[in-house]
Amino acid sequence: MTIKLVITDIDGVWTDGGMYYDNQGNELKKFNTSDSAGVVFLRELQIPLAIISGEDTTSLRRRAEKLRIEHLYMGVRNKLYVAGELVKSLNITLDEVAYIGDDINDLPLLKACGLSATPASAPDYVKKAVTWTLDKNGGEGAFREFVERILQENNLFQEALDSYFKRIRTYNG
Structure with a gap:
């Protein structure tokens, strides 16, 4: 199958799904930098x-900008x-798309794409709906594993x- 587009969810895939707040109420997220190799x-x-x-x-916007991800x-x-x-x-079809997501709101797209995957940490009902269940949990390099596979x-x-x-x-001579 030729993949012409990869789509990814973020929370629960690139992150562990946790939401952290500092004393001023700012939301913080931890991204696994190994996922950038997939990009x-x-x-x-x-x-x-x-x-x-x-x-x-803002944290997601910043991560996407840093990695120069065009479609956000x-x-x-x-x-x-x-x-x-x-x-x-893009003049392609959903059959030519690979999507990785991890939760209930991802199910319609996971089921519609030509190739779908979920991190190991996803609920069982999501795992049953996808092509691949990955070895890594969300926030542990699951996106990179998906791309490499x-x-x-x-x-x-x-x-x-x-x-x-x-x-x-x-670049380096």
Whole structure:
């Protein structure tokens, strides 16, 4: 299966799903930096990445900006609708999309995509609805595991590595 777009949820996938508050009431999230390698691999292969999250937070916006993620949708109630509009704009179908999510609000999109996955920490009813249940929990590198598995299943992992190292050598002389 050729994947032309990867979509990810954030809370419970890139984070452990916890919400932390400081004494001033600011919300804090812990992102696992190993997930950024998944973004790098997709970029090397020119596979677009989208984040669709029910949350609308400054920390998510900052993470997406730092990783230069072009398609960011926050505060979304109907993820399937947003994904449908995105695939139309990219002239692809949901069958060509890989999506990773972890909870009840992800189920319609998980069921509609060509490839779906969930972290090991997801509820059993979500695990039953997806193509793959990953080994890692949310916040422990599950997104990276998802991307690497897609690339390995499609014999693209070595190409992504080679592209990355060629680009790094070019930049560093």
